[in-house]
Amino acid sequence: MMSAGLSAQAAEKNCKIEEGVSIGDVDVSGLSVTEAEDKLEAFVDSLQGVPITLRLAGGQDTVGTAGEFGLVWENDGALEEAAMLGKRGNVVQRYKALADLKSAGHNYPLHISADADLVESILNSMSETYNQEAVEASLTKTESGFQITEGQTGHVLDVPKSREAILNYLQNSWDYASASIDLVVTLEEPRGNAETLGKVKDVLGTATTAYKSSGPSRVTNIKTGCGHLNGITLYPGEQCSVLECITPFSTANGYELAGSYLNGQVVESLGGGICQVSTTLYNAILNAELQVDERSNHSMIVSYVEPSEDAAISESGGKDFKFTNNKEYPIYIEGITTSDKTITFTIYGVEDRPANREVIYISEVLEKNVPPAEKIIPTGDPVGYVSVQSVHIGYKARLWKVVKENGVEISREQVNSSSYAAVPRTATVGTATADPIAAAQIQEAIASGSIDQVKAVAGAILAQQAAAAAAQEQQPVPPAITEDAGTGALDG
Numbered sequence: 001m002m003s004a005g006l007s008a009q010a011a012e013k014n015c016k017i018e019e020g021v022s023i024g025d026v027d028v029s030g031l032s033v034t035e036a037e038d039k040l041e042a043f044v045d046s047l048q049g050v051p052i053t054l055r056l057a058g059g060q061d062t063v064g065t066a067g068e069f070g071l072v073w074e075n076d077g078a079l080e081e082a083a084m085l086g087k088r089g090n091v092v093q094r095y096k097a098l099a100d101l102k103s104a105g106h107n108y109p110l111h112i113s114a115d116a117d118l119v120e121s122i123l124n125s126m127s128e129t130y131n132q133e134a135v136e137a138s139l140t141k142t143e144s145g146f147q148i149t150e151g152q153t154g155h156v157l158d159v160p161k162s163r164e165a166i167l168n169y170l171q172n173s174w175d176y177a178s179a180s181i182d183l184v185v186t187l188e189e190p191r192g193n194a195e196t197l198g199k200v201k202d203v204l205g206t207a208t209t210a211y212k213s214s215g216p217s218r219v220t221n222i223k224t225g226c227g228h229l230n231g232i233t234l235y236p237g238e239q240c241s242v243l244e245c246i247t248p249f250s251t252a253n254g255y256e257l258a259g260s261y262l263n264g265q266v267v268e269s270l271g272g273g274i275c276q277v278s279t280t281l282y283n284a285i286l287n288a289e290l291q292v293d294e295r296s297n298h299s300m301i302v303s304y305v306e307p308s309e310d311a312a313i314s315e316s317g318g319k320d321f322k323f324t325n326n327k328e329y330p331i332y333i334e335g336i337t338t339s340d341k342t343i344t345f346t347i348y349g350v351e352d353r354p355a356n357r358e359v360i361y362i363s364e365v366l367e368k369n370v371p372p373a374e375k376i377i378p379t380g381d382p383v384g385y386v387s388v389q390s391v392h393i394g395y396k397a398r399l400w401k402v403v404k405e406n407g408v409e410i411s412r413e414q415v416n417s418s419s420y421a422a423v424p425r426t427a428t429v430g431t432a433t434a435d436p437i438a439a440a441q442i443q444e445a446i447a448s449g450s451i452d453q454v455k456a457v458a459g460a461i462l463a464q465q466a467a468a469a470a471a472q473e474q475q476p477v478p479p480a481i482t483e484d485a486g487t488g489a490l491d492g
Helices: 004-014 033-046 078-083 091-104 116-130 159-173 216-229 242-246 274-288 436-447 451-471
Strands: 021-023 051-055 062-065 106-108 138-142 145-149 154-157 179-182 185-188 202-210 232-234 239-241 257-262 265-270 291-294 322-324 331-337 342-349 357-369 375-382 386-389 394-405 408-420 426-432 481-483
Touching (some): 116 154, 116 159, 138 331, 159 179, 202 274, 216 242, 216 342, 242 274, 274 342, 426 451, 436 451
Parallel strands (some): 021 106, 051 179, 375 426, 386 481
Antiparallel strands (some): 051 062, 138 145, 154 185, 232 331, 239 322, 257 265, 291 322, 357 394, 386 426
């Protein structure tokens, strides 16, 4: 048996709507609720192909159809209510309702909505081709001076606000005819202009280091890293990460294998020598008195600057050199290398310091630690192989910034502190051989604890192998004993 509530709903569905009732622009007079629903759905379907233009600043309009936004009609109970107009209440109430309908009719709003997710997806697709980041004005230093490249205004489609604009228009303002909707665009003005950049011409700080003993690969790495930093324009408040500017350390990015520090050892790595680049820049930044945000010392001492004047870079070790332009005007970074193996960084800007002001930096060694013994590491390399790493003296040091005016010291402050590991003279020695006599000789030499003894024995074994090979009319075995220059000057 049908319940009273279901009977009432069925009755409403079958009731004919009185004359004078409309939903939006759709006349539903004389229709049942079901018939009116069909008519309204047909009306909404007829709107699917209506052209809708989405307008963007710059004339980049996109023309589509209303149906692309996922139009739907939402029945919020208006039809059921319309079906009961003039059918509820006492005789007087029903008569009045019918009279009102006859004289003025009754219109219910037609609630058409769009699919918000679909609208957002359309806008995201548009933003991929429309969005353009602002291009900042920049400087380029040439032999004749600085050249200025003007910036370009950027524009970004504001997807959330544009989505709301589309939904609000379709739901509340649309007259169901062809329409244009203005999307919300945010303009991004470029920083800098010719007038401001034209003032950048004063030398704020400079620094030079030499790498005359470096091999070809290390030279290449220094030139490559310097090139990645040369020409940077840094605006007030802008931070520079040297690691981000010079990486990745790859052959595609111009780097080669060269010596670098790793866990107290000198190893071959892509980009070996790059720390001399960051160190030279660090000293130029100090002389320019820019804000240093992050700096790390090397694990072992380097020779091209004084202790605590270095700035190490390590992609895997998380060491970066970061600084911020704390001046009121932009700065320009010039990096150059020379044929006689020097690297120089110069910081240009607008000088705002008094002419009688002088800044100097003093390295103070607090502790020196000379390793007392040598270290020998046996390896599975062929007997006769010896590779020696020179001793690295350990240091604890700090750097002072001294400011003078008219030659008189007015301030002294500590800039940083550094601790460098002490690493003994170390040899890795090959012990693999099928000759028991050679094996015993090299083990005895290792037991002596003397690297020079190991080298002498290894050399003698190689000479014996060469003589035996010559006797058998074979090519002599090339020597395999190597030792670094003993300066401890390699870096990461």
